[in-house]
Amino acid sequence: xxxxxxxxxxxxxxxxxxxxxxxxxxxxxxxxxxxxxxxxxxxxxxxxxxxxxxxxxxxxxxxxxxxxxxxxxxxxxxxxxxxxxxxxxxxxxxxxxxxxxxxxxxxxxxxxxxxxxxxxxxxxxxxxxxxxxxxxxxxxxxxxxxxxxxxxxxxxxxxxxxxxxxxxxxxxxxxxxxxxxxxxxxxxxxxxxxxxxxxxxxxxxxxxxxxxxxxxxxxxxxxxxxxxxxxxxxxxxxxxxxxxxxxxxxxxxxxxxxxxxxxxxxxxxxxxxxxxxxxxxxxxxxxxxxxxxxxxxxxxxxxxxxxxxxxxxxxxxxxxxxxxxxxxxxxxxxxxxxxxxxxxxxxxxxxxxxxxxxxxxxxxxxxxxxxxxxxxxxxxxxxxxxxxxxxxxxxxxxxxxxxxxxxxxxxxxxxxxxxxxxxxxxxxxxxxxxxxxxxxxxxxxxxxxxxxxxxxxxxxxxxxxxxxxxxxxxxxxxxxxxxxxxxxxxxxxxxxxxxxxxxxxxxxxxxxxxxxxxxxxxxxxxxxxxxxxxxxxxxxxxxxxxxxxxxxxxxxxxxxxxxxxxxxxxxxxxxxxxxxxxxxxxxxxxxxxxxxxxxxxxxxxxxxxxxxxxxxxxxxxxxxxxxxxxxxxxxxxxxxxxxxxxxxxxxxxxxxxxxxxxxxxxxxxxxxxxxxxxxxxxxxxxxxxxxxxxxxxxxxxxxxxxxxxxxxxxxxxxxxxxxxx
Numbered sequence: 001x002x003x004x005x006x007x008x009x010x011x012x013x014x015x016x017x018x019x020x021x022x023x024x025x026x027x028x029x030x031x032x033x034x035x036x037x038x039x040x041x042x043x044x045x046x047x048x049x050x051x052x053x054x055x056x057x058x059x060x061x062x063x064x065x066x067x068x069x070x071x072x073x074x075x076x077x078x079x080x081x082x083x084x085x086x087x088x089x090x091x092x093x094x095x096x097x098x099x100x101x102x103x104x105x106x107x108x109x110x111x112x113x114x115x116x117x118x119x120x121x122x123x124x125x126x127x128x129x130x131x132x133x134x135x136x137x138x139x140x141x142x143x144x145x146x147x148x149x150x151x152x153x154x155x156x157x158x159x160x161x162x163x164x165x166x167x168x169x170x171x172x173x174x175x176x177x178x179x180x181x182x183x184x185x186x187x188x189x190x191x192x193x194x195x196x197x198x199x200x201x202x203x204x205x206x207x208x209x210x211x212x213x214x215x216x217x218x219x220x221x222x223x224x225x226x227x228x229x230x231x232x233x234x235x236x237x238x239x240x241x242x243x244x245x246x247x248x249x250x251x252x253x254x255x256x257x258x259x260x261x262x263x264x265x266x267x268x269x270x271x272x273x274x275x276x277x278x279x280x281x282x283x284x285x286x287x288x289x290x291x292x293x294x295x296x297x298x299x300x301x302x303x304x305x306x307x308x309x310x311x312x313x314x315x316x317x318x319x320x321x322x323x324x325x326x327x328x329x330x331x332x333x334x335x336x337x338x339x340x341x342x343x344x345x346x347x348x349x350x351x352x353x354x355x356x357x358x359x360x361x362x363x364x365x366x367x368x369x370x371x372x373x374x375x376x377x378x379x380x381x382x383x384x385x386x387x388x389x390x391x392x393x394x395x396x397x398x399x400x401x402x403x404x405x406x407x408x409x410x411x412x413x414x415x416x417x418x419x420x421x422x423x424x425x426x427x428x429x430x431x432x433x434x435x436x437x438x439x440x441x442x443x444x445x446x447x448x449x450x451x452x453x454x455x456x457x458x459x460x461x462x463x464x465x466x467x468x469x470x471x472x473x474x475x476x477x478x479x480x481x482x483x484x485x486x487x488x489x490x491x492x493x494x495x496x497x498x499x500x501x502x503x504x505x506x507x508x509x510x511x512x513x514x515x516x517x518x519x520x521x522x523x524x525x526x527x528x529x530x531x532x533x534x535x536x537x538x539x540x541x542x543x544x545x546x547x548x549x550x551x552x553x554x555x556x557x558x559x560x561x562x563x564x565x566x567x568x569x570x571x572x573x574x575x576x577x578x579x580x581x582x583x584x585x586x587x588x589x590x591x592x593x594x595x596x597x598x599x600x601x602x603x604x605x606x607x608x609x610x611x612x613x614x615x616x617x618x619x620x621x622x623x624x625x626x627x628x629x630x631x632x633x634x635x636x637x638x639x640x641x642x643x644x645x646x647x648x649x650x651x652x653x654x655x656x657x658x659x660x661x662x663x664x665x666x667x668x669x670x671x672x673x674x675x676x677x678x679x680x681x682x683x684x685x686x687x688x689x690x691x692x693x694x695x696x697x698x699x700x701x702x703x704x705x706x707x708x709x710x711x712x713x714x715x716x717x718x719x720x721x722x723x724x725x
Contacts, residue, residue, distance in 0.1 A: 052264030078112030103133035104283035134282035152222035159621030192543035322406025386493025419445030445560030498562030516597030589648030
């Protein structure tokens with residue numbers, strides 16, 4: 001079950017081409033350390049100390065042997081024995097995979113049934129998870145360490161990520177395919193109230209390369225008195241070569257012997273480890289293959305059929321200056337869900353259970369804001385807009401979008417991103433109450449992403465929106481400049497927008513505003529999740545289980561957000577897909593979307609950050625924006641990240657919201673019901689800045705570039721409350 005199946009390099013390339021993805025570059029997408037980082041001292045004497053070889057076999061002491069035997073008897077079949085606190089810990093792990101020669105990685109996830117029951121006693125149905133050929137490239141790495149003192153242990157934090165690739169770090173993540181160290185930070189679950197329920201969480205500071213195998217090692221862990229912690233008994237039996245009579249331990253021994261050798265080549269000494277294990281990241285085919293199949297089939301159908309666009313309402317009252325009208329209606333898209341595609345619908349697969357197939361059509365909605373200049377003179381740039389969390393297409397007619405559309409002479413259009421729109425709120429609550437329902441939510445998210453792609457296609461098609469009366473000039477011509485579409489999304493519209501843009505064929509430029517990736521990191525850090533967290537806590541009361549839920553959800557959420565597609569966003573593109581340029585804007589101290597996840601995108605793609613990013617002495621971190629190269633050269637062809645500062649308090653480190661931090665509680669006794677800008681959520685500020693609108697004007701052109709917004713000074717935002725839009 002746990003043996004690692006390896007294929008020649010050629011087979012991996014063939015599999016990626018079958019997906020429709022260019023062969024990846026050698027090695028990780030972003031910075032990693034190397035073997036010398038873990039073992040900086042050179043010379044034969046030091047090198048001899050790093051060993052993966054097994055010591056001479058010796059028996060376990062009687063007390064430990066009895067403890068191991070009892071553990072094996074009490075742990076359900078199919079569960080790992082390394083972390084007795086929970087069946088699925090440590091997570092993720094190749095212990096929960098099986099060989100499958102038909103996948104790119106040669107593995108398939110094999111989570112056991114009957115685990116992680118909710119409060120009603122319903123366990124996880126792992127069927128959809130077990131379609132994957134590996135784990136999430138943005139996975140949280142979870143383990144329970146009894147007695148851990150985080151202050152006494154050298155854990156790398158958000159402010160010293162660089163330490164994680166040195167010999168000082170108590171936590172190590174190694175790409176076992178190339179020996180490189182993965183930068184990351186470690187945090188203990190601040191939401192748990194008891195140490196017995198507190199998870200140690202490692203979070204990669206970049207997307208983990210698809211299809212690669214990774215080793216995780218914990219070493220020199222300390223308790224409250226500074227004493228070294230004793231490794232779990234099952235792990236000691238493997239690490240120290242203690243033969244046992246426990247079959248479940250012995251069947252893992254060969255796998256661990258190979259892993260110890262692999263870790264040693266990266267400078268990790270087996271004898272120094274408290275715990276070590278390995279896992280494999282899913283392939284591009286497993287992550288994006290469904291949506292790419294849907295896209296290719298749907299676009300062929302759209303190109304060969306008459307567009308079915310229906311205008312239902314035209315609004316001309318209470319609009320901003322420069323806006324002629326707001327148009328609402330529907331359009332038809334091929335449907336790849338069962339039934340009518342309503343919340344709870346599952347993917348409509350062919351007989352193989354792997355390939356989505358069309359099931360009639362879906363009636364998607366749209367809202368478009370039409371500028372006056374476009375009606376008078378035409379030439380409107382078509383911009384596909386991505387709405388916020390569980391929102392709707394009508395955000396494309398909000399005040400800030402109207403101001404932007406008028407300034408740019410841009411036709412801003414949106415459709416509900418179903419799966420994560422306001423029509424999905426009820427089902428989202430059900431999914432948090434029982435995560436076995438979550439696969440249907442993700443299936444619908446992929447249909448919502450397809451609907452957004454179809455909207456972009458219809459905006460630039462000769463017989464699409466421009467052929468409809470409401471989108472024509474006074475002279476009867478199309479108002480739309482159909483040379484290219486563009487994308488502009490904020491918050492969820494950026495979190496999902498990065499994924500949509502990665503597979504988009506009809507635009508090459510996207511603005512991703514106040515976004516990020518990886519909901520398993522974002523949710524605990526967002527005030528938006530507070531009301532939904534109540535549902536999750538009631539359904540899964542133990543904090544350890546809650547963190548496992550986030551890790552499991554991320555494995556499927558990858559199919560519907562940037563985390564699953566980021567490695568193919570700006571280069572290494574999927575086949576039949578152009579490379580993209582992205583302008584990223586984030587709000588320092590954002591209460592809704594943790595900006596550390598946007599930094600992870602930039603690190604993965606080597607997107608430069610505008611410097612100076614912040615005023616002097618604003619950030620309390622030792623290494624803010626770690627390993628992001630700076631840029632001050634403008635105009636810039638390519639992509640860039642801009643940080644906007646509104647005067648908000650610095651974000652806290654760890655898995656809490658800004659409003660839960662000690663600093664916020666001390667300085668903001670009235671919460672966000674205050675005039676103090678330091679206590680305000682700056683989430684809405686960047687999109688409203690005149691300088692950002694001007695950047696979009698220069699960027700949203702076929703030959704557009706990124707221009708400077710802040711004249712070699714930090715980007716200081718005018719808070720939303722001081723603007724009238």
